Amino acid sequence: MTDTDDWTSAPDRIVRGSMGLCHLTVAQPPFDVDARGLPPQDPAAARAFAGSFEGVEEVLEDLGPRSVLTPLPSSVRADLDVVHAGAWGSMLSIVNPAFAADGNDEPLRSAATELRERFPYARVVGRVAYRGGMEHTEDLVWLPDGAMFHASGWPEDEPFVVSGDPHAVIASLELKRWQLDNAGVDLREAANEIEWARLAGLALGPSDPWGWEELQTTAFRVRHSEDAVQSMEALYFV
Numbered sequence: 001m002t003d004t005d006d007w008t009s010a011p012d013r014i015v016r017g018s019m020g021l022c023h024l025t026v027a028q029p030p031f032d033v034d035a036r037g038l039p040p041q042d043p044a045a046a047r048a049f050a051g052s053f054e055g056v057e058e059v060l061e062d063l064g065p066r067s068v069l070t071p072l073p074s075s076v077r078a079d080l081d082v083v084h085a086g087a088w089g090s091m092l093s094i095v096n097p098a099f100a101a102d103g104n105d106e107p108l109r110s111a112a113t114e115l116r117e118r119f120p121y122a123r124v125v126g127r128v129a130y131r132g133g134m135e136h137t138e139d140l141v142w143l144p145d146g147a148m149f150h151a152s153g154w155p156e157d158e159p160f161v162v163s164g165d166p167h168a169v170i171a172s173l174e175l176k177r178w179q180l181d182n183a184g185v186d187l188r189e190a191a192n193e194i195e196w197a198r199l200a201g202l203a204l205g206p207s208d209p210w211g212w213e214e215l216q217t218t219a220f221r222v223r224h225s226e227d228a229v230q231s232m233e234a235l236y237f238v
Helices: 043-050 077-081 107-118 166-173 177-183 196-207 226-236
Strands: 018-027 056-067 082-088 091-095 123-132 134-142 148-153 160-164 216-224
Touching: 018 107, 018 196, 043 056, 043 082, 043 091, 043 216, 056 082, 077 082, 077 216, 077 226, 107 123, 107 134, 107 148, 123 196, 134 196, 148 166, 148 196, 160 166, 166 196, 177 196, 216 226
Parallel strands: none
Antiparallel strands: 018 091, 018 123, 056 216, 082 091, 082 216, 123 134, 134 148, 148 160
């Protein structure tokens, strides 16, 4: 099924660029659960979570289970309507090509703001990397006490913009210097040289589900909103 009303590009049009990380995760208490001990994937809850985003108008088709290590398909335009969603008990996450950006907008931050309102007692963590010649990254952590940071830009170039307070996030998480060192995070470096995705990973800690082959998500074909489609056409096609 490739029923998508708002695309102007043909379903078989070749995609420009590719995605690295493209995750947005809601981690609800308790925060010290080992990801390998999370409950099995709940496809119905995953479908509901995928369909709850403002940028998704409808979930059209269940494409079946995927390992969390399975990358999103990104060869042709029809692939851009596929998302992977996970619901492992109180841990919810989605991988969505609509979160990628090249600096003209901040779709990850917009989606995270929506989740922050829905899940005020959760840790909301996003990590996105889009490669279109050069790499553009967008990373975010938003904690229940309000501490947050959002870092967006071109790691190999400027501009690179950081908002919020990453030091407050580190303090709230009670991260030790050795944990930052082991992750290769040094806030004394220039903003475009800091490994923001690694700092975001520390916010999930051992609960981070995105690294264990045995954990499963469910792939869904969705109908993205008109705004999401327009943004993706500007990003993935020239």
